[in-house]
Amino acid sequence: MILQSVFFYLFSAVLLISALMVIGARNPVHSVLFLILAFFNAAALFVLLGAEFLAMLLVVVYVGAVAVLFLFIVMMLDVDFVEMRAGFLQYMPIGLVVGVVLLAELLVAFGGWAVSPDLAANLGEPMPDIAQVSNIEAIGSLLYTKYIFYFQTAALILFVAMVGAIVLTLHHRTDVKRQKIERQVARTVENSIEIVEVETGSGI
Amino acid sequence: MTTELATLPNLMPALPEILLAIGAMGLLMLGAFGGSKTSQAVNGFAVALLIIAGAIILLGTSSTVTTFNDAFIQDPFARLMKVLVIIGSGFSLAMSVGYAQVEKFDRFEYPVLVLLATIGMMLMLSANDLIAVYLGLELQSLTLYVLSSFKRDSVKATEAGLKYFVLGALSSGMLLYGMSLVYGFTGQTSFVGIADTVHMEGVGIGITFGLVFILAGLTFKISAVPFHMWTPDVYEGAPTPVTAFLAAAPKVAAMGLIVRAVMTAFDPMDLQWQQVITFVSILSMVLGAFAAIGQRNIKRLMAYSSISHMGYALVGLAAGNSAGVVGVIIYLITYLAMTLGTFAAIMSMRRRDGAVERIDDLAGLSRSDLPMAVLLGILMFSLAGVPWMGGFIGKWFVFSAAIEAGLYPLAIIGVLASVVGAYYYLRIVKIMFFDEPAPAFERPSSELRFVLVVSGLFMATMVFYVGPIRAVAEAAANSFF
Numbered sequence: 190m191i192l193q194s195v196f197f198y199l200f201s202a203v204l205l206i207s208a209l210m211v212i213g214a215r216n217p218v219h220s221v222l223f224l225i226l227a228f229f230n231a232a233a234l235f236v237l238l239g240a241e242f243l244a245m246l247l248v249v250v251y252v253g254a255v256a257v258l259f260l261f262i263v264m265m266l267d268v269d270f271v272e273m274r275a276g277f278l279q280y281m282p283i284g285l286v287v288g289v290v291l292l293a294e295l296l297v298a299f300g301g302w303a304v305s306p307d308l309a310a311n312l313g314e315p316m317p318d319i320a321q322v323s324n325i326e327a328i329g330s331l332l333y334t335k336y337i338f339y340f341q342t343a344a345l346i347l348f349v350a351m352v353g354a355i356v357l358t359l360h361h362r363t364d365v366k367r368q369k370i371e372r373q374v375a376r377t378v379e380n381s382i383e384i385v386e387v388e389t390g391s392g393i
Numbered sequence: 394m395t396t397e398l399a400t401l402p403n404l405m406p407a408l409p410e411i412l413l414a415i416g417a418m419g420l421l422m423l424g425a426f427g428g429s430k431t432s433q434a435v436n437g438f439a440v441a442l443l444i445i446a447g448a449i450i451l452l453g454t455s456s457t458v459t460t461f462n463d464a465f466i467q468d469p470f471a472r473l474m475k476v477l478v479i480i481g482s483g484f485s486l487a488m489s490v491g492y493a494q495v496e497k498f499d500r501f502e503y504p505v506l507v508l509l510a511t512i513g514m515m516l517m518l519s520a521n522d523l524i525a526v527y528l529g530l531e532l533q534s535l536t537l538y539v540l541s542s543f544k545r546d547s548v549k550a551t552e553a554g555l556k557y558f559v560l561g562a563l564s565s566g567m568l569l570y571g572m573s574l575v576y577g578f579t580g581q582t583s584f585v586g587i588a589d590t591v592h593m594e595g596v597g598i599g600i601t602f603g604l605v606f607i608l609a610g611l612t613f614k615i616s617a618v619p620f621h622m623w624t625p626d627v628y629e630g631a632p633t634p635v636t637a638f639l640a641a642a643p644k645v646a647a648m649g650l651i652v653r654a655v656m657t658a659f660d661p662m663d664l665q666w667q668q669v670i671t672f673v674s675i676l677s678m679v680l681g682a683f684a685a686i687g688q689r690n691i692k693r694l695m696a697y698s699s700i701s702h703m704g705y706a707l708v709g710l711a712a713g714n715s716a717g718v719v720g721v722i723i724y725l726i727t728y729l730a731m732t733l734g735t736f737a738a739i740m741s742m743r744r745r746d747g748a749v750e751r752i753d754d755l756a757g758l759s760r761s762d763l764p765m766a767v768l769l770g771i772l773m774f775s776l777a778g779v780p781w782m783g784g785f786i787g788k789w790f791v792f793s794a795a796i797e798a799g800l801y802p803l804a805i806i807g808v809l810a811s812v813v814g815a816y817y818y819l820r821i822v823k824i825m826f827f828d829e830p831a832p833a834f835e836r837p838s839s840e841l842r843f844v845l846v847v848s849g850l851f852m853a854t855m856v857f858y859v860g861p862i863r864a865v866a867e868a869a870a871n872s873f874f
Contacts, residue, residue, distance in 0.1 A: 298598060311590055312580040337402065338461035342516060342528040345414060346535060349509050352421065353539035356502045357554075 197237055204230035217263045225256045242324035403460040406467040408453075409446035409475070410515050416442040417508040424501025432493070432501040436486055439504035443483040443511065450475055457872065459521060463583055466521040470872040473722065473865060474518045474649035477729055481642030482511040484733045484844055489634035491838030492740055496544075496748070498632060503543060507638060510536035514646030521657070523572045523582040526650065530568070530614065533643060534561050540638065541631040553630025560623045561613070568610025574603030584658035591661045601665050608669050611654065614647035615703045616696075618676035625688075628696035633748065636692055637736030640699050645725050648706055652721060655710070656873040663713050670711040671803055677704025678810035685817050691739055691752050694817065695732075698776060701814055702728050708807050709791035712798035718870035720790035723862060727787035727855065731775050734848025738769045741837035741845070752821060757830025765837070766825045768849035775852040777818035778811045783852035786859055 207230065210223040228251045235244035309315075314335075317327050332340055404411060420435045420442075427434075450472050457468040486507055493499035513533030520526040538561060542554025576582055578599040579590040591600060613620035628636050655666045681701020688694040706728065709720030742749050759766040775782035788811060795804040837845075855862070 298602065307594070308578075308580050313582055313586055335462050336524075338407075338464050339524050339528055342525075342532060345509065345512065346528065346532050348418075349506070349532060349535050349539070352502060352506065352509075353535065356500070356506070356539060357542060357545050 193237060197234070200230045200233045200237070204234070218260070221256060221260045221263055224259065225252050228252050228256065239319045240324060242328060402462070403458075406458045406460045407465055407519075409449045410512050410519075412449070413442055413446050413508055413512050413515075417505050417512070420501070420508070421505045424505065427501075429500065432499040432503070433490070435501040436490060436493075436504045439508050440483050440486050442508065443479050443486070447476055447479040447483075450479075455868075463585065464522040464525045465516075465519050467519055468872040470649070470653065470722075470869040471518045473869040474645060474725075475515050477645045477725060478511060478514045478518065478642045481645060481729055481733065482507055482514075482638065485634060485638035485641060487840050488637060488733075488737055488740060488844055490840055492632075492634050495743070496632070498544065498634070500543075503540070506536050506540055506543075510540070510638075511642065514642055517646050517650045518653070520650065520653070521584050523576065523584075523587075523658075526654070527565075527569065527572065530647075530650070531565065533646065534565070534614070537561075537639060537643060540635045541627055543635060544632045547630075547632075549630035550632060551630075553627045556630075557623055557627045564610045564613035564620065566610075567606050567613075571603045571606025571608075571610060574606065575600055578603065584654070587658040588660050591659070596662050596665065601662070604659055604662060604665055605669060607654070608651070608666065608673075611647060611651050612673050615644055615651070616700055617673045617703050617707065618680045618700060619673075621677070621680070621700045624700060625693045625696040628699075629690055629692045629750075633692070633736070633740050633750075636695075637733065637740070640695060640736065641729055641732045644699065644703065645729055648703070648721065648725060652710060652718060653873075656718065667711055667713055670707050671800065674704045674707035674711055675803065675806050677701060677707065678807055679704075682810040682813040685814065688817070689751055689753070691742075691750050691755075691821075694752065695735060695739070698814075698818075699728075699732070701810065702776075705788060705791055705807060705811070708800075708803055709794050711803060712791075712794040712800060714794060714798055715867075715870050715874045716797055717791070717794035718873060719863065719866045720787070720792075720794040722866040722869055723790045724787035726862065726866075727775070727783040727852070730848045730851050731772055731784060734772045734845050734852070735769070735776070737841045737844035737848070738765060738772070741765060741834060741841050743835050743837070744832060745835060752824060753828075754831055755821065755825050756828035758825040758834075760830050761833035765842075765845065768845050770822045770825060771849045771853050773818040773822050777815040779815070781856040783855035786855055790863075 204227055207223040207226040211220045211227065214220045214223060228247060232244040232247040235241070235247060314331065322330075416438070420438055423438070424431050424435050453467075453472075455469055455472070457466065459466045486504055489498070489503065493503070510533050513529050513531075513536060516525065516529030517533060518529075520529050538554055538558040541557050542550045544550040572582075575587060578597060579587050579594075581587050581590055609620065616624040628639065631639060655663075655670070659666050678701050681697050681699075681704055685694050685697035685701070688697060702724075706721050706724045709717040709724060711717070712720070739750065740748075742754055744754075755769075758769070771782065775784035778784045778788045788807075792804045792807055795801075795807070
């Protein structure tokens with residue numbers, strides 16, 4: 190139990206510090222690297238909770254895809270981050286005031302009530318016993334049966350995203366010479382090379 | 394643990410949606426392999442698919458059925474609203490044919506995306522669960538973002554798409570935050586489950602927080618004040634056929650979703666949501682009326698006009714009674730017809746050197762094209778709510794419902810706002826009939842003229858068949874009472 194608490198505080202502390210560094214780092218590439226560190230620590234917290242499937246998803250999706258995409262964007266776009274941050278100090282006081290007011294409101298609102306004790310019994314889809322069912326089995330048995338409608342609709346949304354990305358970005362350029370592999374493969378010596386007898390001095 | 398095969402859910406209630414989804418994918422294949430010359434055919438097939446889907450809905454049973462573990466509901470309300478959405482999408486597609494050829498807009502992806510957006514709207518109208526609400530809404534919104542910047546070489550269209558996307562993502566965030574609060578405090582995502590839990594445990598602060606956030610996310614989609622900022626820019630920047638589509642069908646779908654959400658899931662919290670809806674309704678009516686006065690671009694004018702019309706429709710919902718829901722439905726029917734007709738007229742505003750969209754370009758239209766001037770005049774009178782045009786009938790039903798519910802201040806503010814709004818609609822009529830003529834427009838294509846004639850005549854003669862329309866609306870509203 191003590192070991193678990195030690196690891197919990199370790200992962201949480203690293204998570205919070207690296208999250209702070211994401212907005213604090215001067216170099217945007219460092220920011221993205223801290224973001225990746227934050228994702229890994231969040232995944233470790235999921236493992237501590239017994240949700241190993243979510244932890245793996247977090248690593249695969251966020252570290253593997255999203256963070257790498259960010260890294261690409263940061264490196265390829267010519268954005269002057271120093272200039273973007275020029276007004277930061279100037280706007281910080283009002284930003285702080287807004288943040289503190291919002292935090293106070295949330296504390297007042299959320300601190301003022303207690304969650305109903307019957308809530309756990311009222312869950313639409315209660316969590317199965319982790320000792321009996323593995324993570325993937327528990328999610329899969331819901332996702333592909335009861336939630337098949339949502340699963341298919343989400344697929345349709347991804348379909349729209351794909352069509353939309355192609356519609357908005359694909360330009361058919363006519364001034365580019367493209368490689369046509371099937372024509373290259375189909376070429377033979379006979380139809381590519383012509384042997385011409387040239388008489389001396391006359392040219393072709 | 395024994396593995397058992399899951400039983401196949403009943404797919405019949407969702408047949409129109411499934412048909413449209415498969416059809417959209419098939420048409421995408423047709424377009425991708427057939428090349429750009431197939432875009433006309435794809436458009437035609439898309440309209441045919443919409444007609445078939447509408448026929449399936451109309452010919453099916455009129456009882457209430459649910460499927461997919463109650464996540465999907467098909468009741469008389471959903472059916473009527475889906476037919477309205479299909480009419481909106483179908484007419485927008487038909488109107489885009491001529492425009493597409495002239496403006497180099499004829500790409501086969503356009504009808505496919507409109508079909509996918511229509512599926513999203515139909516899922517919203519059938520949503521009986523928070524997750525279904527979110528997925529339907531995202532399917533529709535994502536498609537609309539793409540459509541707004543469909544003319545990707547135009548800076549204005551790109552700006553419109555980007556603005557719509559960023560603000561839409563913000564509103565989705567608010568909606569999801571609200572949903573997570575509601576789930577956290579009830580443990581339920583289904584509308585029935587939420588209503589039951591609130592009924593048993595009473596209304597707490599947490600769920601009220603969630604309700605307000607959900608309403609904020611949803612009112613963004615109908616561009617009600619204070620979540621209207623995107624509307625004028627998106628309407629102006631998007632290609633005109635897309636604007637016509639944006640103004641018509643998605644508004645009907647989002648309004649239907651709001652009605653179902655507050656009437657079923659949050660039925661026990663009527664005191665809470667009535668306040669929010671009343672507030673939003675007053676702001677929309679007043680801002681829509683005053684901000685439109687200074688507009689010179691007719692698409693921006695229609696944006697503010699749609700903001701105020703959504704405000705009027707919300708008056709009926711604020712009443713919270715059966716007459717109010719009937720009012721909302723009748724208002725949406727008239728709004729859909731007026732919007733489609735007016736945009737058919739706007740798309741007809743074309744001179745030799747391209748489309749024009751300033752209000753002054755309509756000057757003296759009565760001398761160059763009298764039928765169009767008369768029909769657009771009828772639509773303007775109807776939008777202003779002049780008796781006995783269709784728009785007046787819609788306003789009559791929502792305001793009488795508000796008075797029946799004792800919401801006198803709301804009704805009075807609404808009537809005053811519609812008087813202010815009448816100024817800018819009547820100004821267009823004055824410009825068309827009494828100003829010095831501007832150069833004549835080119836002959837509009839026949840499909841635009843057809844839509845204009847149908848909607849103009851419908852608005853002018855609606856008073857003769859209010860009875861049947863009201864009967865249909867009452868049957869739909871009875872889904873909730």
